[in-house]
Structures are given as structure tokens and as C-alpha cells.
Amino acid sequence: MEQGGSSGSAAARRMGRLASHLRPPTSQMEEVSILRGSNCRAKGAAPGFKVAVLGASGGIGQPLSLLMKMNPLVSVLHLYDVVNTPGVTADISHMNTGAVVRGFLGQPQLENGLTGMDLVIIPAGIPRKPGMTRDDLFNINAGIVRTLCEGIAKCCPNAIVNVISNPVNSTVPIAAEVFKKAGTYDPKRLLGVTTLDVVRANTFVGEVLGLDPRDVNVPVVGGHAGVTILPLLSQVNPPCSFTPEEISYLTSRIQNGGTEVVEAKAGAGSATLSMAYAAAKFADACLRGLHGDAGIVECSYVDSQVTELPFFASKVRLGRSGIEEILPLGPLNEFERAGLEKAKKELSESIQKGVSFINK
Ligand SMILES: NC(=O)c1ccc[n+]([C@@H]2O[C@H](COP(=O)([O-])OP(=O)(O)OC[C@H]3O[C@@H](n4cnc5c(N)ncnc54)[C@H](O)[C@@H]3O)[C@@H](O)[C@H]2O)c1
């Protein structure tokens, strides 16, 4: 009887837990707290990194959060947005992968969402509509990125930060200025996400060459808008050559890939699915670097001395401290040298605009 009584009370405790789980949680923290011994990680999950997605309810944020929930290097995933995070969090939290998912809604919950994070990914902000440039997003997105970076400086100053919000050519300098003001700036830990340019370049070059795009690697340098997106077609791996017509077609298609999607979506936003794929790929590279894996090289828009500009996208080697080395541009042909000059002119203005926004 006693045995029955004790297993009965164990069952009652389990039922109590279940009942409280079925009750609508007042916060995601309460929901998580009923899980046995899992304040930090899901039962059975390997130790891993803590990752926050800021703007997690958006067109990029949702599929990116899904992909990060699938990443075995992630043990805790925080989803922050100013709308809809309870629903997105409930949905993603049912995936039977290792990471524990917690949702944070609105500015009052930002600091809890950021505390203790190793990697923060920022896809928060408005996207383009047809006829707009990325710079047309500056007025709204600059303020969003500033607020989020102020939170990062306060709550997780050592986190690696991946900036997706456009215009990246200005939002990365904005983030740097916020961190400088807070005294937390580490240029090795701030990375603008330009992976979608490389993903597109690999796809389009693969189509022209008749190769599997997974076997193609095109360095794309400069920045992330129009002529600042500079594919180095002379450095494609595997080594190959192109006709002048192919170079003209590929350069234009890669530089205008974002606009191609904006026009096809006809007012419903910009690239979200390919971007989530690209951002998840880049975040995974950052996490593998933090984990100590060797030989991780990705293109990214970073604080740089590769040119005379303070920020520039080029190949970087990632490691335990973030960016461990910025690789040189390598030999450029005449077409690419001319493209570099155009890119630098526009980049210089975008960088200055970002810096002035914080220091005005
Ligand atoms: N770097 C790149 O290669 C690249 C590629 C595609 C899109 N983008 C940019 O990413 C951004 C997001 O695009 P999207 O299609 O996901 O837009 P979206 O409108 O679908 O989603 C943006 C999300 O940000 C949230 N948000 C707004 N203000 C916020 C704040 N203060 N704090 C937290 N979240 C906030 C919104 O609620 C929304 O859920 C845009 O600026 C877009 O231009 C960049």
C-alpha cells in the first residue's frame, strides 16, 4: 500500500506538473521551469551555446529561429521581438531537438532575453518594397539597431553579434559606435552578415558553369548594397574562366539579387527564406569557431584594414574569439579594381552616415 501510495504521489506530482504545463503560461520562463532539471538545457542535450534572435517573429526571424533550433551546437535559444514571440516560441519549442527555447516580448523583456548570450543575431527591422534602396530603410532601422545594441552592451557585452538588418553598410558602423560609447567594443565580435551574397554568387556561377552550387565558392567583398557588392569572379573555386558577357551578367545578377526578390515579392517584403538559410549558415560558422574548430573562413562585413575604409567585407577566419584573421583581398583584375573603386565611394558615405547617426 505504501508503495502504491508513494508511486501514487509521484504520479500526482507528474499530473500536477502536466496540469501546470497545460495552463497558459504567464511567461515562457514559467513554462520552462516545470521541466525536470533543465534550467539551462534540454534533457539529453549536449552542452552548447546560448543564442538570441532579435526580430524572431519576422520573415527572416521565424525560419532562422527554426534553423537555429536544429543546430546541435545550440543549447539555449532566446527569441525576442516586439510582436508575436509567444506563438513563435510555442511552435518552435515543440521541435524535438536539443535547444531549450524561450520567448521574450517587447522592450521590457529585452534584457532578460539577452543576458548570458554567446551569439546574438539581429534580423529586426523593416524590409524593402519595390522601388526602394536599402538606404531608404535607414531612418527606421538605425534606431532599432541602436536600441538592440545598447541592450547587448549592457547584458551580454562579450557576445558575438551578427547584424542582418539593412542597410548593413550603415547598421554595422552604428552597432560599433554604440559599443564604443558603452566601452564594450570588440571589433572581433561584430560581424555584418553578407553570406546571402556568397550564397547567390555560388548559385548563379554554378548555373553558368553547370556545377553543383555546393561545390562552388565565390568570394564576395565590399559591402551589402548595389555596387558595393563586389564578386571576385577571378578567384572562384574551382578555378575557372568566364567570357566578358558572363562576367557582366554574373556581376549584375549578384549585385541585384536582393532587388530581384523584392520585385518578385511585389510589395510583400524582401528575401526571407534564402536569407534565413544564409544567416543560419553564417551563425553556424561563428559557433563552430567559438567551439574551436579550425579553418573556418567566411565573407563578412567587419571593422577592417584591408582598404582605407573602416569597414569592409572580405574573407575572415573565425575562431574562439570571433574574427581571428582578416584575409587579404588577393589579386584583382582590372574589372574588379574598377568595381572596388565604385564600391569604396558608396561605402564611405554609408559608413559615415551610420557613425554620424550615433554621434550627432
Ligand atoms: N543582410 C542581408 O543580407 C539581408 C537579407 C534580407 C533582409 N535583410 C534585412 O533584414 C531585416 C528584416 O527583414 P524581414 O524580411 O525579416 O522583415 P520583417 O518585417 O518580416 O521582420 C522584421 C521583424 O523585426 C521586428 N522588429 C521591429 N522592430 C523591432 C525592435 N525594436 N526589436 C525587435 N524586433 C523588432 C518586427 O516585429 C518583425 O517581426 C530588413 O531590414 C531587411 O532589409 C537583410
Ligand SMILES: O=C(O)C[C@H](O)C(=O)O
Ligand atoms: O534586398 C534587400 O532589401 C534584402 C537583402 O539585403 C537582400 O540582399 O536580399
